[in-house]
Amino acid sequence: MGSSEFDPQSALRRAVDRRSVLKYGAASAGALGASRLARASAQDASPAASPADGPSDFGTGSLEISGDVTIQYWQYELAAKTQLVEELIPEFHEVNPGITVEHVNFPYDDFRQQVAAAVQAGEGPDVLNVYYGWIPAYVQQQFLVPLPQDIFSADVIREAYFPMVQAAEVEGEYYALPTAVRTLALFYNRDILEAAGVEPPSNWEELVEVAKATVQKEGDNFEVVGFTWDVGGQGHNWWREALNRQNGQIPYTDDRRELLWTEPECIEAFNYATSFIMEHGVTQAGFQTDGATAFAAGKAALHIDGSYRLGSLAIDAPDLNFGVVPLPEHKEKASFASFWANGITRNAAEGDKLIAASKWIDFLSSAEVQRRWTAAIGELPARQALANDPALLENEKLVAFIESLPYSYATFFVNESTLRQAVIDAFDQVVLNGVDAETAVAEAEAQVQEELDEYFAQFD
Amino acid sequence: MSLSLQRRRWLWGYAFIAIPLFFFLFVRIGPTIYAFWMSLHQWDPIALDRPFIGLENFRSMADDETFWKSLRNTWIYVGVGVPAGLIISLLIALGLQRMIRFTGFYRVLYFLPYITSLVAVGWVWRWMYMPNGLFNDILGWVGLGPYKWLGSPDMAIYSIIATTVWHGLGFQVVIFLAGLESIPEDYLAAASVDGASGWQKFRDIVVPQLNPTLVFLIVTGVISNLQVFTQIRAMSSGGTGGPLDSTISIVLYVYQEAFQSLPSKMGYASAMTVVLFLMILAITIFQLKVLQRDTE
Structure with a gap:
């Protein structure tokens, strides 16, 4: 982990802050809080993220769900992306046996129609891979809920990620986190x-x-x-x-x-x-x-x-x-920069689903997955610490894009x-x-x- | 309980039309009425509430420049595209009717574009219209051009109309041929005996006799041109309505507002479809009343 990376211990201590109680309702905050406090006391002396927790940089490995839960993950169809996610899901399941991730794909051209049709029918994704430019609209529609601040702290994201990722922030709260950027x-x-x-x-x-x-x-x-x-x-x-x-x-x-x-x-x-x-x-x-x-x-x-x-x-x-x-x-x-990012929808706004969704997003945006993502898909890592990865700089055609990362900006649409x-x-x-x-x-x-x-x- | 024969026949009749009736009510008429309902709301499928706003959607059309542009363009598609298609296809049909050899071959040739996917047609024509495409190459040989075609706000809509006319030609030619074949030879022979010129025969016999054919082709042509969508989307970059919205039609604008815009303005789009529906209804009734008359 880089120096600017997140310290999971402090997140645990902030577990039951008032903000999350207000935002997600007493029941869910209680569930989040209780499991965290249990882990916090057990972990005080030990390093936070044990390897058994799998790739995680936001410390969600310590969160526990009360029973088995299934979440739907939606992303548009791009062979390289869907293949990699298909590989990642079993790895995630292995460290989170209680969580089943259903991977749903649809053609890019139908993206907004598919989402709209599913939502109107009372269905749809729990975690959505969304083009960053659509985040403000989905926020206005109260379709995306803020990433839980006590896990995905805005300050940490601002520090660890390239500046363009701030386009996923609306009025001080992050609504999605990318695995990779362009x-x-x-x-x-x-x-x-x-x-x-x-x-x-x-x-x-x-x-x-x-x-x-x-x-x-x-x-x-x-x-x-x-x-x-x-x-x-x-x-x-x-x-x-x-x-x-x-x-x-x-x-x-x-x-x-x-x-x-x-x-x-x-x-x-x-x-x-x-x-x-x-x-x-x-x-x-x-x-x-x-x-x-x-x-x-x-x-x-x-x-x-x-x-x-x-x-x-x-x-x-x-x-x-x-x-x-x-x-x-x-x-x-x-x-100019753009990216696809993973956000939590109102379908998973509370309880076990919120925890499961948070764990999945934490997993997808972890440094390890970002590294694999870049190798398999050719997109660039979203975390600043990964930009100097020598393996990445070997591809001479990628160098110019990587060099541009610190001064690339995404428009707030x-x-x-x-x-x-x-x-x-x-x-x-x-x-x-x-x-x-x-x-x-x-x-x-x-x-x-x-x-x-x-x-x-x-x-x- | 025994049923009278009368009543049993009556029941059977309803049983048979039940399925088509169900289909029409729930698959055709239902959504149409639902669209009327949506047009009175600020309707966004993802939003949590869809407030009722009365006629606000219809009112905002008045100030919407793009709506007026799409309306004007739609009338250009109809006003230029339908007559152009009819005249050209009638001329071709008259020519084909006189052919003695290879008639089948020529008919197939003219019909082929019609069975080709409009998206594919749109893309091929887009390549021919390219600044360095086929049309400019050919015109270049005789010292004309280069023209911007689809890239010009003035020419783009007529470039698309040309493609539409070409695509629909085969269908109209075949219908015209059928109409021409059904004109009794006696009429034309009698006119010849009376010393009528070719033009007189065409004007006083062929055209009146073709009236039902013409009405059919005008009604279908007007409706399909009012609903023009695919070729515009295929022939402009990024699926927009051409440079400065110069080719946008009502249906394309409806699509953009309902499905491409985020947040979706589905209520507003529904209101526009209501306007389009009323336009098509009025025109069709007018055409059937005015154009349809018996020939003597």
Whole structure:
């Protein structure tokens, strides 16, 4: 365990704090408290997490359930992920014989419908693997309950995990914990760059230069774009969390309640992004339908994408000769991050189910499982202490993503789809309709701000 | 207790329609009524309470720019797509009717797109519409373009209509052929004897005789264009409604608000489906009353 890791002993001492009594009702807090106190006295002299407890960093090994319990764990279908979880469940069961984890999968495209349909029918998951951007909405709907603070202390999470994980925090409480995270970096086509005699770019100016040097046109038609234009893909994230911050402006206030998109630095960053089309003419929208397809087809020199793209490129374009570098920086370094995280739903809000769910989440986010997860799935560890793992750094294509972890930020979405659409529309207004950036961005900001105001009104 | 013959027949009749009736009540009509009910609520399937808000959902449509855009677009799909499809398929049917050889082959050729999955069709056309795709390549040879097609807020909707027309052509051609075959030869022969020109025969005999066929194709064409969804979703990146919502239809917007938005605005989406339902109902009644008339 790293120095910043959690001390389970102190959690045990905080067992019956008033907060949890209020939150989960007297019965559940009593159950949690009693079992903890029993263990606490027995364990005072011994090291907290014995190996027999299995992977656990939040000390849930000491919590006991009163009888056998079954919890449903839902996650979307991705072969690598479902396979690993299938392997992990028996290991978890071995150290927690009283807990049965039912693993339910469904296609990603149906995610929200499936969850909604199940919940409306009075069923659904106890532990849900959820895209972090949907957490605020699920919190508003009181579908996710806070992770028990006496186990998953917010301070500990803030310290042990990379800063992006704070996007899973709403009004001071964590609602989900990731096993792994993803960041954005710049993919470059080695062959195209070599043919043009240029090196991968590391700052804004170089990005323009390399894109200009590598673009290939025949008349008005592009043969190869210097840099992919994919606002609907990662482009909107790139502007929001990377370009703005790189230009010295965090795009919202510290409490995340107010957008600062119309600050001059953000407008400047926006204009920098559109200059690739409007000024330099090195790219176009819809080329090869989308950026990832263009890059996989070897028809794009530079492309911004997430670490998960490595996996699909290995399958779709095994012969593509490419490398990955961190996003070109400007005044500062910054990148966008995203993650899937495990949260507890209101189905498991109390009693044995809450304990079982907590144990399962503790297990899934333990350092040991994170290490295996990274190896098997190619996502990056969420815990800071694991980022320097030499085994991880062996994969040269992963290095750029790992390097970006400390300065990668996840957007706090109140409604992911409308925010995304608002930013896409702002770019389209400028690029297609010749509207000036201030007007287009102000319109998007007003639209999203209205939703933020509505959302935060519930806490005031 | 013995039943009279009359009553027994009556019972048997109801027994036979019981299952279809059940199906219609619970699978078709039930959900429709339920949607009316949902449209009066702030309905989110995951939320704990779904407050009754009266006509608020309908009122908020008035200020919703995207709703108006989707409404306008839907009428473009109908107003441009239906006539274009009818004219082109009638021309093809007239041509095919005159063919002597390989008629079967040509009919199969025109019918093939119709049995192809609309998602696959959408994706193939999306590739042809790409900035560096087939259409721009061909137009480039004669010095035209390049055009943005699906990437342009002005052209995108017509690009999708072209795909829809192409996809539905085979069905309409076959129906027209059946209609043409059923026009008695005598009428045309008599007109020829009277010295009618080809155009006169077409205008005064063929078109009136095709009236039932036309009504059928217009009604089905209007309904399917009012419900257009799949091709828009397949042909725009990320399943959005095209650049600046220039291709979004009512049904796509309903889908986005109900299933893609989180938190889900299912009540609002239901309200929009109610509006769509009333539109389709009104148009269909109008078409059946006005267009359907007996030919002499």
